[in-house]
Amino acid sequence: MSDVQRMRHGSSIGLPVTRRDGHDKVTGQARFAADNHPTGMLYAVLATSRIARGRVAFLDVAAARAHVGVVEVMVPGNRPALAIHPDDKSVPFSFKMDLLQDDRVRYAGQSIAVVIAETLEAATEGAALLAPRYAAEAVEVTLDAPGAFVPETVGVGAPAEQRHGDVEAGLDHAAHRIETTYETPLQFHNAMEPHGIVAAWDGDALSIDMPTQGLALTQMRIAAFFGIRMEDIHIRSPFIGGGFGSKLLAGPQVLGILAAKLVGRPVKLVLTRAQMYGPVTHRSATRQSLRLGAAADGQLTAIDHHVRTATSRHDDFLEPSGGISHSLYASPAIATTADAVRLDTGTPGFMRGPGEASGSIALESAMDEMAAACGIDPLEFRLRNYAEVEPITGKPFSSKALRDCYAQGATTFGWAGRPLAPRQMRDADGLLVGWGLGTAIFPAMMFQAEARAVLRRDGTGLVEAGIHDMGQGAWTAFAQIAADSLGLDIDQVEFRGGRSDLPNAGIAGGSGHTATAGGAIHAAGGQAIARLTELAVADPRSPLFGAGNVGVVARDGRLVRWDDESRGETYGDILARAGLDMVEGQGSAAADQATAEQYSLHAHGAVFAEVKVDPELGQVRVTRLVGAFAAGRIINPRMVRSQYYGGMIWGLSFALHEHAAMDVRTGRVMNADLAEYRVPVNADVPSVEAILVEEEDPHVNALGIKGVGEIGITGTAGAIANAVWHATGVRVRKFPIALEAFSGA
Amino acid sequence: MNRFEYIRPRSVAEAVAAAAIPGSAYLAAGTNLLDLMKIGVARPGRLIDLNHLPGLDAIETLPGGAVRIGAQVRNAELAHDPEFARRFPAVAEALLSGASAQLRNAATVGGNLMQRTRCAWFQDTASACNRREPGTGCDALGGENRMHAVLGWSEHCIATHPSDFCVPLVALDAVVEIEGAGGRRDIPLADFHLLPGTTPERESVLAPGELVIAVRLPAEAAGFAAHARYAKLRERTSYAFAVVSAAAGLRIANGRIVEARLALGGVAAKPWRAEAAEASLAGAAPDADAFRRAAEIAMAEAKPSGDNAFKIELARRIAIRALTQAAAGTPDRLPALPASSFASNAGAPNMGGLHV
Structure with a gap:
């Protein structure tokens, strides 16, 4: 572990601490969203389209309603009103949604009704009894679909075309040239935990258990849909059984919230495995044509990387596969270009390493x-x-x-x-x-995150940030950062996360969660320590009097002079003498434009x-x-x-x-x-x-x-x-x- | 969930009587039937649970040396029965190459015979499927059908039977014991499953209400124990159905094949016994030429039903592999990965932090 020791930053960072949630997970005590069963809860099951394009011509709602245990069937005609249209992309990273706005079908697996029942079994059978009839239209689902277009951007706003140097000249002068085409398939995230929700309304207040990689964004998205205040929405997402980009925002789970509103009772909605192959985004197929040129000594003279990909007929996400060629291998000439076709599929999205x-x-x-x-x-x-x-x-x-x-x-x-x-x-x-x-x-x-840190008079710390644990170990890593930020042992710090009523810790995405939320926690702890230090160095009764902020180190629950570690005192002593129960620090972190x-x-x-x-x-x-x-x-x-x-x-x-x-x-x-x-x-x-x-x-x-x-x-x-x-x-x-x-x- | 009657008979006679009512289905482990019920492919009105019937869970050696395997014997139980595995090693190897440990602990001998095809269009109630709904057509034709049949298929159905277990069984002349309202009868396994023809909905010779109560292997089947293997090509190392598979058994004396058995899996709607190929091996030296010739004969009638011409050559190669391995002799212990190209599951010399 010598490599680890060298990389240690404080007392916790760099150590191979075991998962803090490990015991709960292996003993079945970790409560995932669908493990919640509030009193009076009903079960909702989606009915999904078997056609990929067309209209729903008929649903046998009467048959579904007549099934024992079925409470209600939600269809476009009785779906509670939304404050904005489901196609309104109200927050960053959001896509057009299918929330029973009409009878149109845009892809196979789209929700066309929700059956709400006293039991999961009754709701499942009710959904089967709907026996939909369709007016189907011909579909296009391959990369060879007609109407290829050149998009302006790919991924999240990246230019679809980027050039550096003269690729054609580089290829002309190359001693070796290759020209090849690679095909990658349509893929789905397949997180072990399917998308689910338990939603309960109390007047205009909404309580939600739902796995999400973006608590605050999801809160914002739901607030916009229902025309309610963000602070009236409380989301708990302590554990996520894998997200991989498919759980950044509320997906079809919004239908669970609508169902709860329709029946006036808490509702649980969990997608089946098969229903995970439609409305929760995916990775589009790609066809990538590469032309490389190299000199006789093997030095690249050109990289030309063209990507054909696909998006849905109704929305845009273009797998930005060419980006990898911008940053990896030295070449005097690089060009990346893209085109795309529109297909009768759900909209692609962020899938691990998009x-x-x-x-x-x-x-x-x-x-x-x-x-x-x-x-x-x-x-x-x-x-x-x-x-x-x-x-x-x-x-x-x-x-x-x-x-x-x-x-x-x-x-x-x-x-x-x-x-x-x-x-x-x-x-x-x-x-x-x-x-x-x-x-x-x-x-x-990096994205944007905030955190709050508190030092208490009893010598313990509290750190809060609405972080997301998708199984990657966030509960553990952030607790380590939190402990070091406060100069405390990890067991002396209470760490709160996974809830929307905590400081906005951004998103768990783009491999940027630890850097971003960790940076905010680090800053919050640092501010709490700085405030405590201000108290001490200004207090003539403190052994640190006159040391100045920069002359003090926080370690093991004590502030000590950096030039004489024998002079110092505990956090508790400083707070007690100041007559304070606690000091608090706020921190934030974000991508720094100048650095980028x-x-x-x-x-x-x-x-x-x-x-x-x-x-x-x-x-x-x-x-x-x-x-x-x-x-x-x-x-x-x-x-x-x-x-x-x-x-x-x-x-x-x-x-x-x-x-x-x-x-x-x-x-x-x-x-x-x-x-x-x-x-x-x-x-x-x-x-x-x-x-x-x-x-x-x-x-x-x-x-x-x-x-x-x-x-x-x-x-x-x-x-x-x-x-x-x-x-x-x-x-x-x-x-x-x-x-x-x-x-x- | 659809509603159904659940019946727990106390005897085979009671079970058969209960099943006389149309819409009944027998429930063994349910590893296939319950999945099909969940996706709406099977919607029986009555489930007759076989799990508590007495007398169907024994592996018995009969006078004369035949072995009788009760229909409720679990796959894992049979494969790990030392005497059975010693006498019929290719059957044990096939069983252990199938599904997962959890499924093998549950799945039964009778259920293995009765399992349905995994054809995606059969399993999708929105697709046309003559096997599921006679007369609707076959959407597997023209779909991504690389895994479909290359032998014995018809324009009405190109599905395959997915069993591993049945492949060595059919090679070894297994007999199926059936009980029905009309009494008991025996059917050779080779004749048990039906090719699709114009009636793919008829998957076996079982009449409505008839029940598989046992599978018998004749004493002579143990005569191949010294040279018996099952080889299975699959697209991941474990937990996958066969793309193609083969069971081979040889009796070798004085450097010559006295008698050969060969059957193929994953190629047709039934486990495919290759009798003409077997005949070509009788009297031949157990060498590459003979095996290549036998494989050619076995696949002589094969034709692609779609994007699966590659399976014809792979079926030849898996037949050669099984015959070659059989000729080399049955190993004392089954490999860690039974029937696999990757016999050993050992890690590499400089192994990392994650091992199986």
């Missing part, structure tokens, strides 16, 4: 193809194209320990001696063995994969994954390793498994369950290792945090695809890699 994940597998595959074309080892090829400054902007990186990532990853993996040519290695059982590499990169983003303009802010990593492939049958297994990541200061190495594992396994899933099989004739997802929408099982992941590469970043933010939630996917998926090529000699450019690719081999 753009980065899909873009990375294409870019890393293309880099591997170019390395092979140049006859250079893939690691050496990447080092020859190492970006000392961000290629597309020329800005310096705030920090970049990618060389260390390559070196440590390669050593641990045992990369040296890898044969250049494919299909050279076999194991004792005759299986083909291949090794592949991918570079990981993810921007260090001056520096390129990114975490980096290198992922090495070993695959084994059955030479006759083509079955692939990833036998080893080693990832080395540098992401600034690590708050809790245990949690961070788990985040990297999770990301890398997601990358494995991306390369080999995940694929929503949509019937292009109907627009329905035909594998909308966890048996057939394949994700890896334990046996698919025999060995995964994450190395935490030390990196100090003095610029990125106050705590030097870059974020670790999404980077593990990037690099990994490409590393596996490249290892499959190295094992078999077959370059698969359509993901997930399927058996068909090898049946002719």
Whole structure:
């Protein structure tokens, strides 16, 4: 743990503290949203559309109502009024919604009615009894749909086209050129916990249990829909069973709030697994065309990255896959362009590594193809194209320990001696063995957050911030930051989060939650300490009298002089003498524009994969994954390793498994369950290792945090695809890699 | 949930009598039926619970050496029965390659035979499916049907039977014992499941109300124990149905194959016994040429039903794999990953922090 010790910031940050919510979770005591059952609660079940475009012509509401236990059926005709139209995107990151505004169907799986009953079973049967009839229209659901257009922006407001240098000239002068197209499939988040809500009205006040990655934004969104005050909405979201971007805001759960309003009783609404393949966003399919040029010595001369993606017919989200090519490899010329088609699907959205994940597998595959074309080892090829400054902007990186990532990853993996040519290695059982590499990169983003910290006369602390724990360990990491911010042991600090009546801690998204909310907590604690210090240094009775703010250190519940640690006193003594019960600090943190303009802010990593492939049958297994990541200061190495594992396994899933099989004739997802929408099982992941590469970043933010939630996917998926090529000699450019690719081999 | 009557009979006779009423369905573990009820594919009016019937949960060796497996014996129980696994190792291997540990602990022998296809259009009540609703058509034709049948299919249905267990059973001449209102009868497993033809809704020879009470393997089936394997190609290392699979059994004497058994899974609406391929192996040396020839014969009639031509070649290769492994001899212990290309589940030398 020597690496961890060196990275320690205070008494808690940097330590591998175990999950503070771990005991509750493994003993079933952690109360997730759907575990709540207020008195008088009814169950709501969605009826969803089987067609992807058209109108609902008939619902047998009478049959549903007549079913024993059914209390009410909510349809457009009796749905309580909303203050704004469901298509009104009232807050950042929101999408047009389907809240029974009319009889139109925009995608398969859209809610068309809500059945409310005394039991889940009665509501489920009531929904089946609605037996909808439709006026269906022809659908378009593939990337080859007509009407391709060039969007102005992709992702969240990023320019769809970015250029640096002369790509065509770079390609013309290249000694080696490759021109390849990669396809990635439609994917769904599939968080273990489905979207759900328990909603209860009390007059105009609304009480909600619901998993959300953005408490305050969700509160704002719901306030706008119902025309009520934010402070009259109380949301509890202590635990989230995975969000991955699909739970940033209230999704179809708003229908649960409407249902509760309609029947005047608390209502629980939980989506079924199948209902998670429609209204909760997804990752669009992409088709990415890459043209790379390289000089004889392997130096890139041009990167041209064009992305075809898709959005819904009624709203915009364009998977920004080309962004990865802006910041990763040095090239005198870079161009990224995009076009898109409109489909009869739900609107795509933020799915873990939006753009980065899909873009990375294409870019890393293309880099591997170019390395092979140049006859250079893939690691050496990447080092020859190492970006000392961000290629597309020329800005310096705030920090970049990618060389260390390559070196440590390669050593641990045992990369040296890898044969250049494919299909050279076999194991004792005759299986083909291949090794592949991918570079990981993810921007260090920050949003906006506030926090409150209190030092109490009894020597304990209280820190409050409406943080979100999606399973990533937020309860633990923020408690560590809180403890250090107050100079207290972690067990001396009460930490409150996961509720909307606490300071707005922003969103758990963009891998920026720890940096942002952590920064706010750090600042709040610092202000509380500063106020306490002001009391002490101005008090002639204090041993710290006259030391000045800067001359004092907070440690272990005491303030001491930095130049003489024997002189100091406890927080409690200072407060007691001042006749105060507590001092309070407020803190906030946000992305700093000046820093972002001056520096390129990114975490980096290198992922090495070993695959084994059955030479006759083509079955692939990833036998080893080693990832080395540098992401600034690590708050809790245990949690961070788990985040990297999770990301890398997601990358494995991306390369080999995940694929929503949509019937292009109907627009329905035909594998909308966890048996057939394949994700890896334990046996698919025999060995995964994450190395935490030390990196100090003095610029990125106050705590030097870059974020670790999404980077593990990037690099990994490409590393596996490249290892499959190295094992078999077959370059698969359509993901997930399927058996068909090898049946002719 | 749809309402249904729940009946818990005390004897097989009571069960069969209860099932005489139309709309009845037998409930064993329910690992497939309950899922189908939840998605509206099956809506039985009466469930007749077999889980408390006496006498259906025994694995018995009969005089003469045949083995009789009660229909309520659980998959895991059978696979882990040391005597059974010793005599019929390919059956044990097939059982352990299927589903997950949890499902194997619940799923029954009879239920395994009776499980329905996992064809996505069969499971989607908004799609046309002749098997589910005769005469509506087949939406699997023209859909993403890479996993569908390449043998024995018709324009009316291209679904496959998903069982692993049935594949070695059919290779080993298993017999199904059936009890119905008209008494007891035996049907060879090879004749139990029906190819779709023009009536894909008829999945087996069972008459309404008839109940599978046991599966028998003849004594001769144990004669393959020294050279019996099951090989399964799947798209993840565990918890996946076969893309293609094969069960092979050989009796080898003096360097020659005396008798061969070969059956394929994942290729048709029934476990596919390859008798002509078996015949080609009789008297041959157990070598690559013979196995390649047998595989060609086994798949001679195969044709793609959609985007699945690749399965025909893979089916040949899995047949060769099973025969090759069988010829090499049944291992003393089943591999950690049964029937898998990746026999060993061992981690790599420099292992990381997360292991299975």
